[in-house]
Amino acid sequence: MGERTIPTLHEWLGGTDRLEQLTTLFYRKVLQDDLLEPVFRHMSPEHARHVAHFIGEVFGGPKQYTETDGGSHARMVAHHLGKHLDEAKRRRWMSLLLESADEIGLPDDPEFQSALLGYLEWGSRIAVLNSTTVSNPIQPDAPMPIWGWGETGGPYTGD
Template sequence: MTADRNTTESLFEHVGGREGLHRLVATWYPRVLADPLLHPLFGAGSPSHIDHLTDFLAEVFGGPTTYTDELGGFPALLEVHRGKQISEEQRQRFVDLFLTAADDAGLPSDTRFRTSLRDYLRFGTEVAVQNSHATDDVDLHPCQEVPRWDW
């Protein structure tokens, strides 16, 4: 891939679109359900979680806005995290399992992409932790729409 194409290509396109993201989430999700540290946050899981998270990440990385248009957007995601009391150890395990799943799912390994992915995961998990400890709306992260992540 040339540098010129890489600068105009979205992260969504770079990972192989929805198919690449779905493969990533489908690789990652069973791992969090089986992980003793993360299982309390996810419980038995949900049959729709892989598709919903795929749609969310697609929107974040520059793809279709299905998550916002059909699934309630960022406010719906905020509600999912309320009261979870996510610890720093759980946040870090989530990130570690996600990055391992990115390798195992065959996502691009170029430094530029992996840096963007790590930066997004840091942001996204910090927002999730903040919202999981919020006792009222004032404590929620101020972001009210799905973030759009780029290179």
């Protein structure tokens, strides 16, 4: 019996193109949402693509955010400083992102959904915490977060 190869979350969800599709749809919804639009109305035209690259890198994909987009973990956190996000905004953000993931057909297996939801809960709660300060708690040379399959150990394949 051969060794089982476990794909990264990035591979499992379909790669960078799928993430860019997700964030493009998501931010289109955000800009039509009364609660979230004021927070995002001045985002750059590249914002959706940069977020896709950030998530992709965190999920084990290519280092596009750090090597191509010129970003870092500290830079991503800096975008949230002073935004004064709250739980209502966080929940709406989560709802619209998960709705968008379903609409584009990201994998719906329990293992992937558990990893995705875990990351989004973690990241969105950190964003709320960081949005109440003007001082970045992340050092400029801090490594990017790395997210994997967690307790499931990989996708269910029936093996």
